[in-house]
Amino acid sequence: MELVTITDIEAAAERVRGVAVRTPLVLQTWDPRGTLWLKPESLQPIGAFKVRGAFNAIATLDDDRRARGVIAYSSGNHAQAVAYAAQRFGVPAVIVVPDIAPRIKVEATRSYGAEVIEVPIGDHEAKAHELAAERGLTLVAPFDDAAIIAGQGTAGLEIAEDLPDVEVVLVPVSGGGLAAGVGTAIKARCPRARVIGVEPALAADTAEGLRLGRRVDWPMADRARTIADGLRAQPSELTFAHLRKVVDDMVTVTEDEIRAAMRTLATKARLVAEPSGAVTTAAYLNHAAELPEGRTVAIVSGGNADPALFAEVLA
Amino acid sequence: MELVTITDIEAAAERVRGVAVRTPLVLQTWDPRGTLWLKPESLQPIGAFKVRGAFNAIATLDDDRRARGVIAYSSGNHAQAVAYAAQRFGVPAVIVVPDIAPRIKVEATRSYGAEVIEVPIGDHEAKAHELAAERGLTLVAPFDDAAIIAGQGTAGLEIAEDLPDVEVVLVPVSGGGLAAGVGTAIKARCPRARVIGVEPALAADTAEGLRLGRRVDWPMADRARTIADGLRAQPSELTFAHLRKVVDDMVTVTEDEIRAAMRTLATKARLVAEPSGAVTTAAYLNHAAELPEGRTVAIVSGGNADPALFAEVLA
Numbered sequence: 001m002e003l004v005t006i007t008d009i010e011a012a013a014e015r016v017r018g019v020a021v022r023t024p025l026v027l028q029t030w031d032p033r034g035t036l037w038l039k040p041e042s043l044q045p046i047g048a049f050k051v052r053g054a055f056n057a058i059a060t061l062d063d064d065r066r067a068r069g070v071i072a073y074s075s076g077n078h079a080q081a082v083a084y085a086a087q088r089f090g091v092p093a094v095i096v097v098p099d100i101a102p103r104i105k106v107e108a109t110r111s112y113g114a115e116v117i118e119v120p121i122g123d124h125e126a127k128a129h130e131l132a133a134e135r136g137l138t139l140v141a142p143f144d145d146a147a148i149i150a151g152q153g154t155a156g157l158e159i160a161e162d163l164p165d166v167e168v169v170l171v172p173v174s175g176g177g178l179a180a181g182v183g184t185a186i187k188a189r190c191p192r193a194r195v196i197g198v199e200p201a202l203a204a205d206t207a208e209g210l211r212l213g214r215r216v217d218w219p220m221a222d223r224a225r226t227i228a229d230g231l232r233a234q235p236s237e238l239t240f241a242h243l244r245k246v247v248d249d250m251v252t253v254t255e256d257e258i259r260a261a262m263r264t265l266a267t268k269a270r271l272v273a274e275p276s277g278a279v280t281t282a283a284y285l286n287h288a289a290e291l292p293e294g295r296t297v298a299i300v301s302g303g304n305a306d307p308a309l310f311a312e313v314l315a
Numbered sequence: 316m317e318l319v320t321i322t323d324i325e326a327a328a329e330r331v332r333g334v335a336v337r338t339p340l341v342l343q344t345w346d347p348r349g350t351l352w353l354k355p356e357s358l359q360p361i362g363a364f365k366v367r368g369a370f371n372a373i374a375t376l377d378d379d380r381r382a383r384g385v386i387a388y389s390s391g392n393h394a395q396a397v398a399y400a401a402q403r404f405g406v407p408a409v410i411v412v413p414d415i416a417p418r419i420k421v422e423a424t425r426s427y428g429a430e431v432i433e434v435p436i437g438d439h440e441a442k443a444h445e446l447a448a449e450r451g452l453t454l455v456a457p458f459d460d461a462a463i464i465a466g467q468g469t470a471g472l473e474i475a476e477d478l479p480d481v482e483v484v485l486v487p488v489s490g491g492g493l494a495a496g497v498g499t500a501i502k503a504r505c506p507r508a509r510v511i512g513v514e515p516a517l518a519a520d521t522a523e524g525l526r527l528g529r530r531v532d533w534p535m536a537d538r539a540r541t542i543a544d545g546l547r548a549q550p551s552e553l554t555f556a557h558l559r560k561v562v563d564d565m566v567t568v569t570e571d572e573i574r575a576a577m578r579t580l581a582t583k584a585r586l587v588a589e590p591s592g593a594v595t596t597a598a599y600l601n602h603a604a605e606l607p608e609g610r611t612v613a614i615v616s617g618g619n620a621d622p623a624l625f626a627e628v629l630a
Contacts, residue, residue, distance in 0.1 A: 021342075024338065030423075040358070040585075042585040043341050043584075043586075084344060108345075266587050266625070267587075267622055270358065270620075271585065271587065272586065307578075307582055307629045310581070310629055312626075314625055314626040315622075
C-alpha cells in the first residue's frame, strides 16, 4: 500500500495556503510544567482542521471532474469543510446528512452554498454513492483518501516549522486522517519527536487495534457513548497503515477529563473547543505518567461545541 | 507633547518578539458581508494585548532600574501582564490590587511570581506610588507611558503586515493605550485605512471628548455601569493627544450588543472574549451604517471572561 509522503504534504501546504489559517502555536503560561503549546485548529474556517484536507482533495481533482462538483456524507465538520472548499472553488457541492443531524450544522453547511440532502440515519453513505454515480459528482471521503491525509498533514508541517525541537505531539484519533498526516510530517521533519494518538476510553478502537497490530471493530453503539462526537469513526486500511508507522503510542481519556479540559481551555487558553478538540489537552493534564516528558504540542482539532454543552461545562 | 512614532513601534516589535504571540488575522467565513477579520489578542499570555506594552516598558528600562523591580496598580489584565513580563525578565514585581478584586485574578497574578498587596479600593494608586518610592521600584503605568503605547502598537504593525489593504480597523478605547498605538501604526503603514474607536455607550467619555476636542471626565459611578470592566478607564493627556491624531471616528455599543457579540464570538469564531474584547465585533455587527465599508479588522483585545458570565451569555 502506498503511503503519503512528506513531499505530498509539502505540495498540499502550497495548495491550502491562504485558505486554511496558519494557526499559531500558543505556549500556555499557566501550565506549571511550562511545556504545553496548543495548536488551535478551532480557528480554521468552519472551526476545524477538516478544511485542510477537503480543500486539498478538491484542489487535486482535474479541472473537468472538479467542475462537475463534489459530494460528501457527514453530519459533522467534514460536511462543512467540503461545502466551504467547494464554494472557494466555485463548484457545486452536495452533502448527504442523516435526518437527525442538528439543525445548526445543517444550516451552517447550507450557508456555504451546498445542496443538503437529508436521509434516514444509516442510509447516507449509500445515498451519497448513488448520487455520485447519477450526477457525475466526485465523492470526497472524510479520511480514507491520500489527498485528505496529505491535507491534514499540513498542520504537522506547521508544527515542525514553528517548534523544530518539539518532543511530543498529541493528536486526536478517529478515522485517523489527521493523525496519519500529522504523524507523517512530524516523523519526516522532527524524527526525534514522539507522536501520541489520543482517544476517548469509550471509543478506543485504535488503541486496541495498534496493540494487536490489526484493525478492530467496535460496535457503533459503543463508540457513540462518548461526548466526543468527532471521534466515533474508525480507521480505514489506508489510515491504519499510516498509524502503525507514525504513531508511537496511544493514550485514552475519560469523559470527565474531556469536560474538565474543555473548561480549562475556555478559562486558561480562552478557546472554545469541542469535546474532540479537548482530548489532547485532557491527555496532557491527566496522563503525564504515560507520556514522554518535554516540549509538547496538543492539537485542538476543532471548536464546534454545542453551546448548551459548553455552558454546562463552564458552570 | 512628543507622540509615539512608527519607529518606536518597530523597535517595540523587536523587543516583544517571542514573548507576545504573533496573533493571526482570522477571516470570518460565516459573515455574509465577508469583510471581517478578527485579531484574537485573547490568545496572548495572560489572555490580553496588555502583555505587549508591559513587556516593552520593562524592556526599555536601563538594567539597574529593571533589576530593582517594578510595581503596578490594577485589578485587571495590566496586573497580570506586568507580573508575567517581570517574571520573563527575572525581576521582582509588586502588584497593588483593591481588596475587592476577584480571587481568581489575584491568584493568577500571584502565579506569575508577583508579590500581591491588597489595599482598600481607592487607595491602590497612592499605595503603589508610596511603595515605589520606598523600595526603589519603577511604576509601570497601564497606558500613560510612551513605551506602553509603542508596545500596544505592535498589534497594529502586525495588522498592516498581514492585511496591507485593510480599510477599517476597530479598536476598543479605555485609557487609550491600545488605540493610540494601533492607530499610530496603521496611519503610518496603511494611510488610507480608517481607525475607529469603540466604547460601551455607558462609558463613552472618549467619544464625547473627541467630539468636543478636549478630555471630558465621566464619574466612575457612571463608567462602572458597563459589563466591559476593561473599558472603564479614561485617556490621559498623552493618550488623548494620540487619539485626536489617529482615530477617525468613534462608535458606541450597548450592553446587549456586547453580550450578543460574546455569544457570536464563542459560537462562530470559537473564541472566548471578555466583554471588553467583544465591543469591536459588536460594532461591526450592529453599526454598519456608522462604519466605512470594506475589509475590516476587529481587535478582540482580551479573553478573561468570568466563567459564570460566559455561561450566561451562551445559554
